[in-house]
Amino acid sequence: xxxxxxxxxxxxxxxxxxxxxxxxxxxxxxxxxxxxxxxxxxxxxxxxxxxxxxxxxxxxxxxxxxxxxxxxxxxxxxxxxxxxxxxxxxxxxxxxxxxxxxxxxxxxxxxxxxxxxxxxxxxxxxxxxxxxxxxxxxxxxxxxxxxxxxxxxxxxxxxxxxxxxxxxxxxxxxxxxxxxxxxxxxxxxxxxxxxxxxxxxxxxxxxxxxxxxxxxxxxxxxxxxxxxxxxxxxxxxxxxxxxxxxxxxxxxxxxxxxxxxxxxxxxxxxxxxxxxxxxxxxxxxxxxxxxxxxxxxxxxxxxxxxxxxxxxxxxxxxxxxxxxxxxxxxxxxxxxxxxxxxxxxxxxxxxxxxxxxxxxxxxxxxxxxxxxxxxxxxxxxxxxx
Amino acid sequence: xxxxxxxxxxxxxxxxxxxxxxxxxxxxxxxxxxxxxxxxxxxxxxxxxxxxxxxxxxxxxxxxxxxxxxxxxxxxxxxxxxxxxxxxxx
Numbered sequence: 390x391x392x393x394x395x396x397x398x399x400x401x402x403x404x405x406x407x408x409x410x411x412x413x414x415x416x417x418x419x420x421x422x423x424x425x426x427x428x429x430x431x432x433x434x435x436x437x438x439x440x441x442x443x444x445x446x447x448x449x450x451x452x453x454x455x456x457x458x459x460x461x462x463x464x465x466x467x468x469x470x471x472x473x474x475x476x477x478x479x480x481x482x483x484x485x486x487x488x489x490x491x492x493x494x495x496x497x498x499x500x501x502x503x504x505x506x507x508x509x510x511x512x513x514x515x516x517x518x519x520x521x522x523x524x525x526x527x528x529x530x531x532x533x534x535x536x537x538x539x540x541x542x543x544x545x546x547x548x549x550x551x552x553x554x555x556x557x558x559x560x561x562x563x564x565x566x567x568x569x570x571x572x573x574x575x576x577x578x579x580x581x582x583x584x585x586x587x588x589x590x591x592x593x594x595x596x597x598x599x600x601x602x603x604x605x606x607x608x609x610x611x612x613x614x615x616x617x618x619x620x621x622x623x624x625x626x627x628x629x630x631x632x633x634x635x636x637x638x639x640x641x642x643x644x645x646x647x648x649x650x651x652x653x654x655x656x657x658x659x660x661x662x663x664x665x666x667x668x669x670x671x672x673x674x675x676x677x678x679x680x681x682x683x684x685x686x687x688x689x690x691x692x693x694x695x696x697x698x699x700x701x702x703x704x705x706x707x708x709x710x711x712x713x714x715x716x717x718x719x720x721x722x723x724x725x726x727x728x729x730x731x732x733x734x735x736x737x738x739x740x741x742x743x744x745x746x747x748x749x750x751x752x753x754x755x756x757x758x759x760x761x762x763x764x765x766x767x768x769x770x771x772x773x774x
Numbered sequence: 775x776x777x778x779x780x781x782x783x784x785x786x787x788x789x790x791x792x793x794x795x796x797x798x799x800x801x802x803x804x805x806x807x808x809x810x811x812x813x814x815x816x817x818x819x820x821x822x823x824x825x826x827x828x829x830x831x832x833x834x835x836x837x838x839x840x841x842x843x844x845x846x847x848x849x850x851x852x853x854x855x856x857x858x859x860x861x862x863x864x
Contacts, residue, residue: 411795411796413796413807414807458795459793459795459796461791461793461796461800461802461807462802462805462806462807464805487791489789489791489802489803489807491804491805513789513802513804514787514803514804514805516804516805551786553787553803553804555804555805581787581804582804624859
């Protein structure tokens with residue numbers, strides 16, 4: 390036995406090898422329905438027109454196929470996945486198949502009974518999201534006057550059932566200055582992990598971008614406070630701070646590379662390399678008609694941006710292409726009009742000025758249109774216009 | 775600190791599991807996964823919350839009579855795993 394080299398974390402530097410690895414992470418977006426209306430939701434703007442959710446049987450079939458392909462991490466997400474009354478059945482099947490299953494929830498629709506049932510079913514972890522540490526702003530962002538109290542109550546129940554306490558706050562210009570009270574709330578409810586995730590500008594977040602992006606000064610302050618809490622609660626609470634990538638000069642290695650680890654199945658069965666990819670002008674296959682194995686290894690959609698043959702300059706000759714894969718295809722498409730372009734976050738991109746302009750805009754606070762809340766009415770109106 | 779007589783225990787939020795597709799043991803935790811190399815996987819799968827570090831070394835030495843430096847590897851592993859929060863000493 391040789392000396393143990395401890396680990397090779399999955400999120401390690403990617404290679405651009407052509408060999409296709411297994412889909413280790415499966416994200417099951419069970420529904421686009423949600424009782425909340427957060428204006429930064431990453432669901433597609435036209436979600437209200439996407440119907441025909443997969444049946445329980447179809448989801449079970451997806452879970453079995455995913456596990457056989459090697460998926461070990463499973464996320465139940467949405468929308469609000471608790472709106473699916475079969476969630477407990479899906480969680481039970483996930484456990485018996487050997488997944489580590491994560492429920493990503495707003496807490497709405499959760500109850501003591503459901504937490505108990507999910508625990509019995511074998512769900513491994515519940516990630517609970519808050520909109521703010523202040524009830525008034527939380528409920529205003531969520532579009533529900535019941536949200537904050539419900540979340541607090543459910544946080545206690547989750548803790549009671551000995552789940553790892555993972556709290557998620559989405560940060561933006563309206564709540565980021567509350568960072569200290571946000572972290573104090575996390576301490577008070579006994580969080581083990583806290584995700585402080587700045588809004589990513591996709592879906593409703595992109596639509597509302599100019600009224601969400603924090604200023605550089607706001608970001609700096611939030612990072613300082615987070616660092617202070619990190620030191621103070623080193624072994625008790627893990628803090629993850631996700632900066633808005635618009636403030637970077639190199640793009641994120643989005644999804645660890647296209648079709649490399651992540652497989653998303655949307656509520657209607659569309660299989661996607663990430664949850665935003667349905668906005669791209671690519672025809673993706675559906676799990677209703679195509680086996681998951683053929684989708685992952687054989688479909689045009691999943692093969693489209695694997696490797697680096699598809700890349701244009703400046704990515705093609707860039708020494709960093711193995712680290713960031715040219716960034717995010719969806720961001721390139723939304724901001725430059727072509728998914729083959731470099732992610733404009735990169736300062737080598739000829740479109741980087743678009744990012745700089747959005748950041749400059751964020752330093753001016755007021756002169757912006759009001760937030761458009763994510764709900765079915767607004768979704769239908771956007772789809773029509 | 776001498777950890778030889780201490781009993782390591784896997785953190786309750788982590789799950790150790792053999793993954794045939796990856797041909798390795800992995801550690802699973804909230805939204806995360808660590809792939810273990812062969813020796814780390816062997817050591818951690820011998821950790822049951824009852825055996826001490828010394829007893830884990832003994833069991834692995836019996837299983838791999840030709841292995842060298844197993845006891846040191848086992849101690850090093852559990853010190854590192856403790857730092858990472860994967861295991862703690864009870």
